[in-house]
Amino acid sequence: MKLSFHLRYKTVWGETLHAVLYRAHATASERKINIPLSTQDGENWSGEIQILLKQPAELAYHYELRQGARVLRREWQSVPRSLYADPAASHYFLQDQWRALPEESWLYSSAVTDVFRRRETHPASPLKLFTRTLILRAQTPRPVPGQTLFVCGGAPELGGWNPQKALPMSEGEFNEWSLSLDADAVSCPLEYKFIIRVKDETLWEEGPNRLLYAPEIKNGEVWVQDDLRPRFTDPAPLRAAGAVIPVFSLRSEDGWGAGDFGDLEKLTDWAVRTGQRVIQILPINDTTLTRTWQDSYPYNAVSVYAFHPLYADVRRLPAADAKTAKRFEAERKKLNALPQIDYEAALRLKLERLQHAFAQEGKRVLASPEFRRFYLENEHWLPAYAMFCVLRDRYQTADFSAWPQHSFFSRGEMANFCAPYSPDYDEVCFWYYVQYILHAQLLAAVKRAREKGIILKGDIPIGISPHSVEAWTEKELFCLDAQAGAPPDDFSATGQNWGFPTYNWDVMARDGYRWWVRRFTHMARYFDAYRIDHVLGFFRIWEIPSHSVQGLLGQFSPALPMDAQEIESFGLPFKPEYLRPYISEQILFEKFGDLAKEVKKHYLAPAAQQGLYDLLPSYDTQRKIQAAFAGKTDEKSLRLQNELYALASNVLFVPDRKDASKYHPRISALSDAAFRALSQPEKEAFTHLYNEYFFRRHNQFWKDEAMKKLPALTQATRLLACAEDLGMIPDCVPDVLKELQMLSLEIQRMPKRLGDTFADTAHYPYLSVATPSTHDMSVLRGWWKETPALTRRFWNEVLGSPGEAPAEADGKTCEKILNQHLQSPAMLALISFQDWTSMDEKLRSKDPEAERINVPANPRHYWRYRMPMTLEKLLQEEAFNAKIRGMIESAKR
Incomplete structure (x- = not known):
């Protein structure tokens, strides 16, 4: 039996297309057959293979774009192409198109197909073969469980445009529909449409009628049209x-x-x-x-x-x-x-x-x-x-x-x-x-x-x-001499140092990110959706040198550092002292006050430049300072340690980890004393350089980095992918999340639009998760008490209430805020348990701080929050539970 592959895909010089054939549901270690395709014009590709089948078998295949032996791109495989091949046929012609990520890929996720709109899977079975056979294969998630996709057309064999006589298709893989036709009984071009019958109503796909032009089919041949995408709109977008x-x-x-x-x-x-x-x-x-x-x-x-x-x-x-x-x-x-x-x-x-x-x-x-x-x-x-x-x-x-x-x-x-x-x-x-x-x-x-x-x-x-x-x-996959963290943000003014090694992405790329694919595949055994912690790490990670405790001396990796010549092109003469902490008498007085004299005596030495100081070699890194104060918990020691940390990080540039002749402007340097010591022209030059580096220079570079990694990982399973995209967000991040159809995380008190004080829940994107708080934040009631001036603005502008805001967020106020999230367009509204109970003044804890799970600014925080009541008692809280159900039903979730 012969299989012929035909695909239209525009390539550039040096790129080739390949079909990869294997047994359906094969394990990763099973043999796969590579079939090189050929082209005359760089756009229309074809190839064939002769296989020996003694009995019908379910096969699977996909297409890959390659450059030499390197795979540049694989088509979307979350729902695999399958073909039930019957040796009764002599030749299968597969007329395909490249499977990109579907426009609504979330409807193919296991969260939808296995839970929200649960449908039974059907084992592949052979389609009926004729002397000459036409097979139509369509991909659509629109028929909900219990519904069937039909083909209705002008030919009598397709119902003569009568929906009641239309031909039903059969579903194999999720949302994959097939129908075999007797080529001797229909004449081409074949005019038809896809329909869904719902009781007495017929849903016709949108757009003009379809026309099928089949080639000449000989006896024993099967022609498979596999590039069909029915055009239906979902009248009720999924929200939960x-x-x-x-x-x-x-x-x-x-x-x-x-x-x-x-x-x-x-x-x-x-x-x-x-x-x-x-x-x-x-x-x-x-x-x-x-x-x-x-x-x-x-x-x-x-x-x-x-x-x-x-x-x-x-x-x-x-x-x-x-x-x-x-x-x-x-x-x-x-x-x-x-x-x-x-x-x-x-x-x-x-x-x-x-x-x-x-x-x-x-x-x-x-x-x-x-x-x-x-x-x-x-x-x-x-x-x-x-x-x-x-x-x-x-x-x-x-x-x-x-x-x-x-x-x-x-x-x-x-x-x-x-x-x-x-x-x-x-x-x-x-x-x-x-x-x-x-x-x-x-x-x-x-x-x-x-x-x-x-x-x-x-x-x-x-x-x-x-x-x-x-x-x-697998130590070769990690940079064990570096520490991952986050630059300064709303969670921590000095950045976060998580202490994790960073990833050696170059090594990981060699086998197609096998390590990550295995992780995601493992998750898929147990979950139907997942949160990718710190998705920004797939664009770039904040990499902190091993000698640092805090995150201020970090640099993005990968990044595009500057050499001295480029720095000077901004109008800032480069000086080696920009790499050393700037410590003056004024800084010592500001930071240490009455302890300044003691600090100079024990921790500093006069610098070559008059009036400035250097940290002594025993204290010239944050790790050395940390070691010197180990075990000391009195107020004075903690104050000295923290301010010495600040001195050690008071620089304008940090050297690149891989190339010491190149440099990165130090994050948040614009608010530090080393910057204030510059002349006005130097300040203007550094500010220009700083803004260029952090807000414009890397956008396309980081997008390219993310698009090397994330498609392979998010498409390795059918899990619903949700990104935690908080922090210092590059401009390219929303575009990548949208392109890959990953849900963003939207938090009302952390607006993403520049200039906004609060995010507008009514305009959240559909592909998002709406939540009032995360485990890294104070709960809703705790936030309410943190900054009274901000709370009053929220009370007046967001809740539309006049006058002063109450000092405590009562149950009714919390209910209003949660309702805003539930009513938002976001696909998912996920509320922390503590914020749910904030509506009930009997169930919530007396002290909102006791409900907090984590304090990111404290690297030694004890994660120990427990529900204040048992689950058994929670199930008996009929009024509270009815309130939540009513709110969710009212929001049509």
Whole structure:
């Protein structure tokens, strides 16, 4: 049997098109056949292959644009092209067009096809073949579950324009519709349209009638027209509301001091009762580095695949003996009664309970076919993770460089360490068991949520811990001598230093970003939507040198630094002293006041330039200053440390990490003393240079960087992609998100339009997530109290209320604000749990600060917020739950 591929795609010199053929639903390791296509004009491409089929088989294929051996672009594959090939046919002609991202790709996401508009998938089956066969294949998400796409045309065989006699198409893959016609029974050109029949009504596609011109088809041949896109508009755009809460914050009557995957099922019941359709959580990756409260930060992953043992629902484990159970119960009750999480005690108790269960049933579970299937699906990370955990606990540190053995990862050593004959095997198996239990419990929660029409939205952290499994096993993918963070913004005036290594994107690109694709594919097993943490990191990351504690001395990576000649072209003579901290008598007086004399004596030395000072070598970086003040918590020491940090960062330029002869203007330098010390002409020149560098220079460069990475990642799965696009946003970001149809994040108090004080919820884009606050912010009630002058403007201008704003946001005020978000055009309105309860003055906490989850300006913040009531009691709050349902129904979500 022969397959012929025909595709129209305009290329430039050096580019070639290829068809890639493989078995449908093949694994990544299965063989794929590359079929080079040829062209005479650089636009019309064709190629063919002879294959041997003894019985009908489902095949899949896609097209790639290449330059030599390098793949420049792949067509959209979230819904694969499939062909049920029958050896009864001698030749299939595939008349295709390049599959770009559909105009409404979100309707192809699993959030829609598996949950919101759940439809049953049908296994591919052979279409009826005739002596000469025409196959029409259309791609459209418009027929909702229970509806069918029809072909209606002028020919009698197509109903003679009578909708009741139209021919039904069959759906194979999601939103892929096919129909086979007897070429001997119809004459071309064939005039027709696609229709959807809804009870007694017929929906005709828009636009002129279609005309099909088929070539001459010989006996035994099949001609497939695969470039059809029916034109229907959606009368009711999909909109949904939901709640945002970390799993650890959930509380239940029989909980173990922190929320778990079992609690997600109770949260699903609450979502159903209130009409919500989305549950968004924070990352659930294992962060166990020290087994102290510092591991409570959920974005410092020790593994990008493994789940945190804290989230195991130990209530579902085999019952312990009476004496042990009594001891566990006493500890459980004590922890569950706490107003906030005791992270260390809760983790310790759960791990002890898991160890006990492993001793009871570990061998049986690990011998089961279900575990074996789980192991095979996760073999690329699970043994390395288990070995890491054993060594971390054995050597009492996750810093693998300090391990006396195995500090350098070896696959051979891992195979021996994890082998059944190894003395370490039992310890390894414990971590296999824990991850399998977590996997099974999360899948159960996801299954129940989907059955109830609720999607779970996960969170992909931008970074990994420098002491993580991935940094140990794949260190070539990371820049371990740099730190990722964020430049100064509304969250922190000195920037944020997350302590993560940055990515070596050049190395990652060599295999098509395999590492990231695996991460996204792993997420797709458990979620139907996801938040990409700090999506700006895919455009450029804020890279901070290892000697810095704060973020001010960072630089964007990748970026286009300036050499001295270019700097001088702006009218600013370049001086080496611009790279050194500018410390004058006036600065010392302003910052230290009565401590200035002590600072000069102990931390400074006179500089070569009269009247200026240099930091002593023992204190000339922020890390050295941090070390000098380690353990000192008195007010004076903290003041000295912070102001010395400020001196160390008081420069105009920072050298490029890769090329020391090039420089970046220091972020926020316009508000610092080094800038104020310039002459007026120098200030004007530096300001011009600064604005050019930060706001114009990189727009196309960063867009190109994002478009190298994001399409491959966001199209690797059918997850609904939502971007966290807050902070210092380059102009190119909205264009990229729009082009890739990723949902932006819209926050009323953080407007994106220059000059606005508040964002207008009524004009949010449809492809967006509307929310009053995030886990990195004060809750709505906390924000209300922060800046009274700003609150009054909001009260007068946004809520339209006269006079002074009340000091506290009462329930009615919070309800108005939430309603604005629900009524917005945004596809998703996701409200933090604390903001939902802000409407009810009996349910909300007395102190809004107690409801805050994170303070980004504090790198040592303890993440320990818990719901003030149990989920069981929340389900009984009939008036509150009815209020939420009414608001959501009124907003038509």
